[in-house]
Amino acid sequence: MPSVEVIGSGVTGLTAALVLAEREFSVRLITASQGPDRDCCSWWAGGMLSFECELEAAEPSIGTLGRESLAFWREHVDVILAGSLVVAPRRDQADLDRFARLTKGWTCVEGDRLAALEPDLGGRFRRGLFYESEGHLDPRRALHSLWEQLRAKGATLEPGRRLSGAELQAAPKADWRIDCRGLAARDALPDLRGVKGEMLILRSKDIRLARPVRLLHPRFPLYIVPREEDLFMVGATMIETEDRSHIAARSLVELLSSAYALHPALGEAQVVEIGVDARPAFPDNLPRIRRAGRTLFINGSYRHGFLASPALARRAAEWLLHGNCDPEVMDARR
Ligand SMILES: Cc1cc2nc3c(=O)[nH]c(=O)nc-3n(C[C@H](O)[C@H](O)[C@H](O)COP(=O)(O)OP(=O)(O)OC[C@H]3O[C@@H](n4cnc5c(N)ncnc54)[C@H](O)[C@@H]3O)c2cc1C
Numbered sequence: 001m002p003s004v005e006v007i008g009s010g011v012t013g014l015t016a017a018l019v020l021a022e023r024e025f026s027v028r029l030i031t032a033s034q035g036p037d038r039d040c041c042s043w044w045a046g047g048m049l050s051f052e053c054e055l056e057a058a059e060p061s062i063g064t065l066g067r068e069s070l071a072f073w074r075e076h077v078d079v080i081l082a083g084s085l086v087v088a089p090r091r092d093q094a095d096l097d098r099f100a101r102l103t104k105g106w107t108c109v110e111g112d113r114l115a116a117l118e119p120d121l122g123g124r125f126r127r128g129l130f131y132e133s134e135g136h137l138d139p140r141r142a143l144h145s146l147w148e149q150l151r152a153k154g155a156t157l158e159p160g161r162r163l164s165g166a167e168l169q170a171a172p173k174a175d176w177r178i179d180c181r182g183l184a185a186r187d188a189l190p191d192l193r194g195v196k197g198e199m200l201i202l203r204s205k206d207i208r209l210a211r212p213v214r215l216l217h218p219r220f221p222l223y224i225v226p227r228e229e230d231l232f233m234v235g236a237t238m239i240e241t242e243d244r245s246h247i248a249a250r251s252l253v254e255l256l257s258s259a260y261a262l263h264p265a266l267g268e269a270q271v272v273e274i275g276v277d278a279r280p281a282f283p284d285n286l287p288r289i290r291r292a293g294r295t296l297f298i299n300g301s302y303r304h305g306f307l308a309s310p311a312l313a314r315r316a317a318e319w320l321l322h323g324n325c326d327p328e329v330m331d332a333r334r
Helices: 011-022 060-076 090-102 111-117 139-152 165-169 182-187 249-262 264-268 305-322
Strands: 003-007 026-030 084-087 106-110 127-131 156-158 176-179 193-203 213-215 222-227 231-235 270-281 288-292 295-299
Touching: 003 011, 011 026, 011 060, 011 139, 011 176, 011 295, 011 305, 060 139, 060 305, 084 090, 090 127, 106 111, 111 127, 139 156, 182 270, 182 295, 193 249, 213 249, 222 249, 231 249, 249 264, 288 305, 295 305
Parallel strands: 003 026, 003 176, 026 156, 084 213, 176 295
Antiparallel strands: 084 127, 106 127, 193 231, 193 270, 213 222, 222 231, 288 295
16 A cells, blocks of 8 residues: 655645545645644635636636536535626626626526525626536535544544654655645745735624625625625635735725625624635646655645645546646656
8 A cells, every 4th residue: 555644734735635545545644733723724715616717817727627626525525506606886897797708607697587596686786697517615614524534534644743844855754745735835845925815704694695706896806605604704815925914904994895895784794703824826826736756745726725626636646646647737757
């Protein structure tokens, strides 16, 4: 049985570990986190599996990875398959047209159809784009579930253990090491950078949404993802900095303004949580699998950690087991 040590328990590490455990690898997962916790970027994600909408700004490969990953998520965790909706204020309908031109997989919904999908938004927006095939999940529940599935598969789990530079430079103790340290892997991947994302969790009993909704506001584009217990994740800013120390006052104003623009009830909502982290990204904002000796680095998932990581994990497994290399995501030369 081949053995592998996976470093990191964000979504990249957990999906890699589980995919490999299911392919009969003996898996040891070492992570500085206390299991799935707020110390990793993955904790703050929206959990949108929006492989159509993201193509407004991303390369087609993100759509391919996202479609493939959805199958993994459906097999392993609770996924809500209610699609997603994109709307714009009446005066910004040109933005909606532009979004439609850049993406596929939508139907235009107006009037009663829009109101049937999202009764609380029907009267407020004239039309929207409905992406029926997309889904979403609760990222925190999903991370916990993957952790437990790994345990059930017999993987060795070592939470609360941050590997030192010397340990990371030493040869792996297993046949292979999969390094999924997110932004912390900059020591080995110097072209990795952080893109700050800020988000809020609001609670309101006065509005119901069945699916993620994006508001194409010219100054403050935002999305809202409904969660259980009247909670809504409001996200997310995109700022070229790695400073995760605080949310900027301006970002807070913008997120709340957009939420209010989507529905005034959100102006009365309880602010339950404010989150900040930095997404690991390469210069082209596309994820990569890189090889250095017996270590594979899976990193650079940018806005697409949940969207893409199961498909990346599958590609890593294919290479380890059969030498099959997908050049679109993998540099396997060394
Ligand atoms: C506000 C926000 C919203 C987002 N929304 C979405 C979304 O809706 N959909 C989507 O697909 N993506 C989304 N993303 C992006 C997604 O969250 C990231 O792409 C993803 O979390 C990156 O995961 P990762 O596992 O690579 O890194 P991380 O989650 O940061 O995990 C890194 C892990 O490595 C461990 N580690 C680090 N150093 C060491 C060490 N020396 N030894 C041992 N362990 C170590 C850490 O403890 C941690 O467990 C969002 C991001 C943000 C910030």
